[in-house]
Amino acid sequence: MNTINVGIADDHLLFREGIRLILDRDPQVQLILEASNGQELIDAIEQGNQPDVVLVDLKMPVKDGMETTRELKANFPEIKILILTMMDQDDYILHLLDIGANGYLLKNSDAQVVVKAIHNVAQNGFYFSDQVSQVMLAGLKRKRKTPPALTGDTRLTEREREVLELICKEYTTADMAEKLFVSERTIETHRKNLMEKLGAKNTAGIVYRAMKEGVLE
Amino acid sequence: MNTINVGIADDHLLFREGIRLILDRDPQVQLILEASNGQELIDAIEQGNQPDVVLVDLKMPVKDGMETTRELKANFPEIKILILTMMDQDDYILHLLDIGANGYLLKNSDAQVVVKAIHNVAQNGFYFSDQVSQVMLAGLKRKRKTPPALTGDTRLTEREREVLELICKEYTTADMAEKLFVSERTIETHRKNLMEKLGAKNTAGIVYRAMKEGVLE
DNA sequence: GGAAAAATCAGGGAAAACCCGTAGAAGTTT
DNA sequence: AAACTTCTACGGGTTTTCCCTGATTTTTCC
Numbered sequence: 001m002n003t004i005n006v007g008i009a010d011d012h013l014l015f016r017e018g019i020r021l022i023l024d025r026d027p028q029v030q031l032i033l034e035a036s037n038g039q040e041l042i043d044a045i046e047q048g049n050q051p052d053v054v055l056v057d058l059k060m061p062v063k064d065g066m067e068t069t070r071e072l073k074a075n076f077p078e079i080k081i082l083i084l085t086m087m088d089q090d091d092y093i094l095h096l097l098d099i100g101a102n103g104y105l106l107k108n109s110d111a112q113v114v115v116k117a118i119h120n121v122a123q124n125g126f127y128f129s130d131q132v133s134q135v136m137l138a139g140l141k142r143k144r145k146t147p148p149a150l151t152g153d154t155r156l157t158e159r160e161r162e163v164l165e166l167i168c169k170e171y172t173t174a175d176m177a178e179k180l181f182v183s184e185r186t187i188e189t190h191r192k193n194l195m196e197k198l199g200a201k202n203t204a205g206i207v208y209r210a211m212k213e214g215v216l217e
Numbered sequence: 218m219n220t221i222n223v224g225i226a227d228d229h230l231l232f233r234e235g236i237r238l239i240l241d242r243d244p245q246v247q248l249i250l251e252a253s254n255g256q257e258l259i260d261a262i263e264q265g266n267q268p269d270v271v272l273v274d275l276k277m278p279v280k281d282g283m284e285t286t287r288e289l290k291a292n293f294p295e296i297k298i299l300i301l302t303m304m305d306q307d308d309y310i311l312h313l314l315d316i317g318a319n320g321y322l323l324k325n326s327d328a329q330v331v332v333k334a335i336h337n338v339a340q341n342g343f344y345f346s347d348q349v350s351q352v353m354l355a356g357l358k359r360k361r362k363t364p365p366a367l368t369g370d371t372r373l374t375e376r377e378r379e380v381l382e383l384i385c386k387e388y389t390t391a392d393m394a395e396k397l398f399v400s401e402r403t404i405e406t407h408r409k410n411l412m413e414k415l416g417a418k419n420t421a422g423i424v425y426r427a428m429k430e431g432v433l434e
Numbered sequence: 435g436g437a438a439a440a441a442t443c444a445g446g447g448a449a450a451a452c453c454c455g456t457a458g459a460a461g462t463t464t
Numbered sequence: 465a466a467a468c469t470t471c472t473a474c475g476g477g478t479t480t481t482c483c484c485t486g487a488t489t490t491t492t493c494c
Contacts, residue, residue, distance in 0.1 A: 128345075157470060170422040172450065185473045192452080193470095201387040202480085203451070207424040208385040374440060389480065402443050409482080410440095419450085420481070 004122045007033030007051035009041035009068060010084065011060045015107075019055065022111045029118055037061050038068030045076060053121050055105070058085040073100035080121040103127030156197060163190040164210055167203060221339045224250030224268035226258035226285060227301065228277045232324075236272065239328045246335055254278050255285030262293060270338050272322070272331075275302040283316075290317035297338040320344030373414060380407040385424055 006029055010016050016034055023029045033051050035041035037060040045051070054072070058065035069081050080102040102121050105114060106129070117127040156164065159180075166176045173191070177184040191203065198209040223246055227233050233251050240246045250268050252258035254277040262268070271289070275282035286298050297319040319338045322331060323346070330346070337344040373381065383393045390408070394401040408420065415426040 159471060167421050168425045170418040170425075172419075174450085182471085183473060185475095186471070188452080189471085189473075195452090201452095202389075203419075203421040204384050204424045205387040207421045208387075208428070211425070211428045376441065391480085399441085400443055402445095403441070405481080406442080412482090418482095 002028075004029050004053060004118060005032045005051040006030065006118060007035070007041060007045070007049075007054040008056075009035040009038050009054065009060065009065075010057040011036050012057075015057075019114070022114055023118075025111075026115050029115065038065065038071075041068060042071055045072070045079070050076065051079065053080045053082060053102075053118050055082050055084050055118075056101075058083055069101050080125060082117055082121055082127065104129070156194070160190050160194055160197070163187060164194055164206065167191070167194075168207055168210075219245075221246050221270060221335060222249045222268040223247065223335060224252070224258060224262070224266075224271040225273075226252040226255050226271065226277060226282075227274040228253050229274075232274075236331070239331055240335075242328075243332050246332065255281060255288075258285060259288055262289070262296070267293065268296065270297045270299060270319075270335050272299045272301050272335075273318075275300055286318050287316050297342060299334055299338055299344065321346070373411070377407050377411055377414070380404060381411055381423065381427055384408070384411075384420060385427075 006023060008016055008019055008031065010019075013036070016036075020031050020034075023031050033041070033044055033049055033054075035044060038056065039062045041054065041056070056065045056068050056072075060068075065083055065085070069083070072079055072081060077100075081100065082103045082105050083101045084105050084107055103117055103126055105117050105127075109117075109129070113129070117129075120127040162180065163176060166179065171179065173184045173187045176187045180187070191206070194206050194210075195201065198206055198213070200206045200209050223240060225233055225236055225248065227236075230253070233253075237248050237251075240248045250258070250261055250266055250271075252261060255273065258271065258273070273282045273285055273289075277285075282300055282302070286300070289296055289298060294317070298317065299320045299322055300318045301322050301324055303324045320334055320343055322334050322344075326334075326346070334344040334346075379397065380393060383396065388396065390401045390404045393404045397404070408423070411423050411427075412418065415423055415430070417423045417426050
């Protein structure tokens, strides 16, 4: 197994020292790059000093973790990024994962977790603690569901839901009729009712509204 | 610590037996309910036989895992649901997590993983393997993917995106042509290209895929 | 400054969706 | 028993999308 070259960007020297001590105990991990802010890290990397994994603090002077992550991912997509932070603010997690961070480490994680995260990121390209997974799930739900149902009754019947799902699978009326053993007329009626219930004007609208309302899961 | 009462719905007797043997080795876990499909499981639960955690196979006769999850979450939200499946199709994972599944277990997981998942779900309300986390992340990452996409180029041009949005707003070809000051032919071409790029067979498919891929917010 | 990508336009025809209204059968609720 | 819901189904249209085979003009990029 190869050595994992690691870089770190954090404005607290003491914290960097701590990390160094932790990583020194793992012969497979080599801390090759230290920077006190994101710009320093990027500069060093651009001069050819390229690590496999970087630990990036979120809150740093000059260039913060967010901006650093964005730039690194744009120019060195192969470098894995582990975000280090004290806060476990949900928004940040989602945002950072979205711009390409490969993992997220709370600063109060214990030593083994840090090492494990580095290995995991190097091998699998990501690391998520249970904590982060939970936030991700919450994020998924938030993104997919619209709180208030402005339109009237969006509760669909079983059959309607079935037709809806087939519509999404790009079945035509004839296809659906065959699949569900009913006449095309029946499918047409269901589609018409779907349009009414969802307030859509055409099939594309059915799909759009169903997905936005979270009717489709 | 309390006993965790577990139920299982799977149409393969042998598989259920295997699970029983695995769970028997953990004194804290008690398998109190076996069903060969989702309907059976729900019936038993409605008769007062309520477990803390249920393992639900995705593919089952009578009532499949998807429908079962939906119903259980609607009527017994406190029961934790672990989806069991052989396929690790991304679609399903997101889908199920979204409708309330608390975890997702591949059937080829080893025994310890199953036990661990049950404990985790009972305690923390969720269980995610690395595999699932990865898929969740993919679900979060909408738009901006890696530049060279093997899976067909889903990067849309400005104009295509514009047309896509109008399609969602239920504009017809004629409406769009008027709005964008171009001929209907042009709109048709854009729609055709959208179908190609998104791999859709019709307009409904364009919307569905665009939303699923995160091309559309 | 040439190639590639994007945007524009077209005819003709087949297929599918959409619009009216209507309505019976079966099951559930009140 | 009447009312309601759901699923089913029809006729006879109009409108829209989809398919095929083209094409010309920008804009963008190396």
